[in-house]
Amino acid sequence: MSEPGPGPADRVTLRFADRAALRAHAASGAASGVLARTVEVLLDADPGPLGFVPRPEWPPLRRYRAHRTDDGWRVVVRLGGHVEVAEVLAELGRYAVRPVLDVTEPRPGLTLDDRVFNAEGFGPADGPVAEVAAAEPSERLVADLRAHAGARVSAATAPAVVAALAMAGVPLVGEAPAGLDPALRDQVAAPVDLADPLAREEHSVLLRRAALDAHGPARRQPSVSIVLATKRPDMLDHALRQVAKQRGVDRLELVLAPHGFDPDPAAAQQRAGVPTTVLPQPPEAAFGDVLTSASRAAAGELVLKMDDDDWYGPDFVADLLRARAWSGADVVGTPAEQHYLAPLDLTVTRGHRAEAWTRFVAGGTILLSRDLLREVGWWRQVRRYVDAQLLAAVHAAGGTVYRTSGLGYLLRRNASGHTWEVDLEELLDPARVQQRWEGFRPSRLLSCAPEERPGGA
Numbered sequence: 001m002s003e004p005g006p007g008p009a010d011r012v013t014l015r016f017a018d019r020a021a022l023r024a025h026a027a028s029g030a031a032s033g034v035l036a037r038t039v040e041v042l043l044d045a046d047p048g049p050l051g052f053v054p055r056p057e058w059p060p061l062r063r064y065r066a067h068r069t070d071d072g073w074r075v076v077v078r079l080g081g082h083v084e085v086a087e088v089l090a091e092l093g094r095y096a097v098r099p100v101l102d103v104t105e106p107r108p109g110l111t112l113d114d115r116v117f118n119a120e121g122f123g124p125a126d127g128p129v130a131e132v133a134a135a136e137p138s139e140r141l142v143a144d145l146r147a148h149a150g151a152r153v154s155a156a157t158a159p160a161v162v163a164a165l166a167m168a169g170v171p172l173v174g175e176a177p178a179g180l181d182p183a184l185r186d187q188v189a190a191p192v193d194l195a196d197p198l199a200r201e202e203h204s205v206l207l208r209r210a211a212l213d214a215h216g217p218a219r220r221q222p223s224v225s226i227v228l229a230t231k232r233p234d235m236l237d238h239a240l241r242q243v244a245k246q247r248g249v250d251r252l253e254l255v256l257a258p259h260g261f262d263p264d265p266a267a268a269q270q271r272a273g274v275p276t277t278v279l280p281q282p283p284e285a286a287f288g289d290v291l292t293s294a295s296r297a298a299a300g301e302l303v304l305k306m307d308d309d310d311w312y313g314p315d316f317v318a319d320l321l322r323a324r325a326w327s328g329a330d331v332v333g334t335p336a337e338q339h340y341l342a343p344l345d346l347t348v349t350r351g352h353r354a355e356a357w358t359r360f361v362a363g364g365t366i367l368l369s370r371d372l373l374r375e376v377g378w379w380r381q382v383r384r385y386v387d388a389q390l391l392a393a394v395h396a397a398g399g400t401v402y403r404t405s406g407l408g409y410l411l412r413r414n415a416s417g418h419t420w421e422v423d424l425e426e427l428l429d430p431a432r433v434q435q436r437w438e439g440f441r442p443s444r445l446l447s448c449a450p451e452e453r454p455g456g457a
Contacts, residue, residue: 098328137164201428225300333361337406363387
């Protein structure tokens with residue numbers, strides 16, 4: 001990277017490895033006091049189109065150009081007068097990633113930029129385990145390793161490289177160096193069969209959790225209200241157990257909307273293990289109206305819709321919050337990656353694409369702010385397809401939807417009784433099924449106790 005000289009200049013050119021290096025340089029203030037009319041930034045990585053909005057107090061913007069080069073991207077900002085180079089870099093760094101939704105707090109020790117190093121783009125393996133020889137973390141390194149089954153590190157690997165790759169969900173094996181959080185070092189060393197797609201993704205999720213919590217920015221965690229509507233008294237214990245399992249969430253409450261029956265509020269709160277509001281709904285109410293009543297009563301900054309018959313891992317809510325924090329998405333959810341087909345006593349993994357921007361997430365996993373929910377008119381007054389209609393409303397309003405890993409969620413399919421009806425044979429289409437097992441075979445990330453399993457065994 002070339003550093004600008006002292007005094008006003010017509011043009012200053014700086015080169016960075018990637019967005020992380022650009023944002024770190026801007027935050028350091030290294031270019032403070034240096035003035036230029038034109039700022040040229042060269043990025044060795046390819047982050048895609050870079051946006052830029054000049055500050056109103058600056059001289060007029062004469063030219064802004066961003067285009068791909070053979071090695072990455074070139075960005076040119078030319079203004080009608082001199083401005084501080086540090087200010088231009090700060091604005092470029094701000095628009096190089098999506099907006100931060102929650103306040104970032106200082107964290108001691110090794111801290112990396114999760115707006116750059118995160119799981120977006122994680123996918124199936126198409127190459128062998130690669131050896132890691134890089135001295136510094138970079139977007140290009142992550143991109144080069146994405147398609148590999150995993151990456152092997154050693155005690156000599158730079159700690160920042162290991163932390164960045166783990167935050168990005170690259171499946172790591174080997175020995176992690178000193179200078180990293182012990183939980184992350186233990187996870188790197190954990191045995192894993194990277195040839196098994198499910199085991200590989202489970203290992204990836206555990207790595208990113210450990211790395212983000214220890215070496216990503218510390219952010220204020222918003223409060224969450226789970227809204228849970230049920231018209232099946234026989235599923236109430238199961239549903240409350242899924243809420244009680246949740247961990248790693250500072251402020252969590254449940255708004256329970258029993259549809260046509262009236263459970264005891266004190267008993268419900270005791271079983272849920274979190275502050276609980278019970279709002280009985282008349283049996284003739286539309287499903288959308290039931291959800292709206294529950295959401296209006298929610299006190300949390302965020303609203304999470306959970307379903308009464310599905311299974312949720314203990315880190316399900318915390319994982320959604322992690323993905324929301326670094327993605328800046330308006331809605332975060334998961335795919336219906338795993339299904340338990342109850343009539344057939346069969347578990348399938350469908351291979352849905354995760355860690356991607358999308359238009360749809362599973363209805364029992366939708367997390368969004370209560371403010372956004374209110375702005376789009378709450379839940380639609382319908383009995384079916386209420387989830388799809390909410391997501392359509394978010395898109396129509398210009399909102400974004402991010403789909404994170406679905407291994408902390410398992411959808412139960414009975415013969416009937418769902419608001420989303422689909423033939424079981426369609427769910428077994430070989431073109432859509434990645435893996436299948438006889439019986440109940442959840443991901444280990446669900447941590448199902450014996451009493452949660454079908455039949456309670």
